[in-house]
Amino acid sequence: MDNNEEIKETEKISINKLNECIEENIINMSPSVDYNFLEESSKIMFQGINITNERQIVPIVLFNREKAISIVLKFFESLENKIWYNQVKNILLGQDKNIDINIFNSKDIDPLEKDENGFYRYSGYSSLECKPNSTKSLIKILLKEEFEDVYEHIEKDKITLEDIYIITHEISHTFDLGNNEKSRELSSLFVEVTPFCFENMLSEYLIRKNIVNERIINKIEQRTIADSIRDARTVWAKINLVKLKEREGRLNKENIKKILEENNISDALYVRSILSDILACNSNIDFQARYMVAELTAHQYKKMYKSNRREATERLKIHCEKMMNGNSSQDDVKLIGYPINEKEVLKVVNDIRDEKNR
Ligand SMILES: [Zn+2]
Numbered sequence: 001m002d003n004n005e006e007i008k009e010t011e012k013i014s015i016n017k018l019n020e021c022i023e024e025n026i027i028n029m030s031p032s033v034d035y036n037f038l039e040e041s042s043k044i045m046f047q048g049i050n051i052t053n054e055r056q057i058v059p060i061v062l063f064n065r066e067k068a069i070s071i072v073l074k075f076f077e078s079l080e081n082k083i084w085y086n087q088v089k090n091i092l093l094g095q096d097k098n099i100d101i102n103i104f105n106s107k108d109i110d111p112l113e114k115d116e117n118g119f120y121r122y123s124g125y126s127s128l129e130c131k132p133n134s135t136k137s138l139i140k141i142l143l144k145e146e147f148e149d150v151y152e153h154i155e156k157d158k159i160t161l162e163d164i165y166i167i168t169h170e171i172s173h174t175f176d177l178g179n180n181e182k183s184r185e186l187s188s189l190f191v192e193v194t195p196f197c198f199e200n201m202l203s204e205y206l207i208r209k210n211i212v213n214e215r216i217i218n219k220i221e222q223r224t225i226a227d228s229i230r231d232a233r234t235v236w237a238k239i240n241l242v243k244l245k246e247r248e249g250r251l252n253k254e255n256i257k258k259i260l261e262e263n264n265i266s267d268a269l270y271v272r273s274i275l276s277d278i279l280a281c282n283s284n285i286d287f288q289a290r291y292m293v294a295e296l297t298a299h300q301y302k303k304m305y306k307s308n309r310r311e312a313t314e315r316l317k318i319h320c321e322k323m324m325n326g327n328s329s330q331d332d333v334k335l336i337g338y339p340i341n342e343k344e345v346l347k348v349v350n351d352i353r354d355e356k357n358r
Helices: 003-010 015-027 035-048 065-078 082-092 145-153 161-173 181-186 193-208 214-248 253-262 268-280 285-307 309-325 330-334 342-357
Strands: 062-064 099-104 127-130 137-142 158-160
Touching (some): 015 268, 035 214, 035 285, 062 065, 161 193, 193 214, 193 309, 214 285, 253 268, 285 309, 309 330
Parallel strands (some): 099 137
16 A cells, blocks of 8 residues: 555544544453553553564465474474373364364355354454353364465465464464353453464474574564564553543544654654554454563563473463463463563563564
């Protein structure tokens, strides 16, 4: 999108819609989340690292389906802690009685098609879905839509490197999935931490085993970081607009402009991109906060893992157990790298930035 188009597109932002959206975000706020700390951390994160609005291009690396699945399996088998491997094997072979997996192409989508457990088989994104009051879960993997042309014209049934990350990510969600609604609610802010840690270990594995060039892995990591920073920006803006709305009753152009200017945000395009990100996303602050929290934690976890793989995976195992039982606290997540105060957040953010610029 060039600048003119972007301006045209974002001028459509309606103040009414923004008010409705923030209203909904307020309704969805959770009493167990410390929004002041989230506000501080998100600010440190998005102001500490510059990102462009364009998404990083990651070179397409293709594998046939068998090879892709075998890479995922061998990765889990290579981990110092073996507890996850059997579960992954059973899931991928369709032998886990509680977890089904569905890997599909967007052209296969019939969004209304249900399976025998009542799950909608397909959706426009990859996810792990669970049934309340049931032990059944379904992992859905939507193969990269943006490469549809490649599938059509070059080779069908190929899986990209990014799909391998998505498969690893969604399966990792099953390792710490709480067994009831209450535990899921309590640990909700940390729900993306485990998958992000596994993605980082996958990167380390792919480089160590010379499966993929380090340069390409770096691009994938940079993209994940950029996405999390954008999430941080949205979290920060949403919390500030929530406060503004609670204080002044209604958001309007003037009070929004004022609050952004107080934080040195005045560039019109930048403001519009913040506001359109808010409108484009789920009306729940925690939703974006999860990815930001996961990136901050997983970055620290990666360092821990590089210096002592056994110790790091042992800690991750304990984290998964606590999450599963619904008794995970901030202090527990700290053991795998979650920065629990502003000073620590700043340290991690500086670290991410230095690595990015290296
Ligand atoms: Zn996830």
